[in-house]
Amino acid sequence: MPPLTYLLNWRMSLAARALRQDTASVAALARSVGYTSESAFSNAFKRAVGVAPRRYREAARS
Known part of the structure; x- marks a missing residue:
């Protein structure tokens, strides 16, 4: 796996x-x-996980 x-x-x-x-x-x-940047993080998280960070948090808590 590349670094x-x-x-x-x-x-x-x-x-x-x-x-x-x-x-x-x-x-x-x-x-x-x-x-x-929050924006850069949100974009990277969505690309990696498939959902935006806030939606991920909401889904995990429900």
């Missing part, structure tokens, strides 16, 4: 876990996994 693919997968798994467990904002979460 950048591994890094993306690792960041997205950390983000998914945080979205399920934490109450931090998506912007704070984006910064915590290495993104400087």
Whole structure:
């Protein structure tokens, strides 16, 4: 697995876990996994997981 693919997968798994467990904002979460922009993080998360971070959090909590 290429290093950048591994890094993306690792960041997205950390983000998914945080979205399920934490109450931090998506912007704070984006910064915590290495993104400087909430928009860039949201786009990357949606590409990797298939759903936007806020929708993922809503689905995980219901």
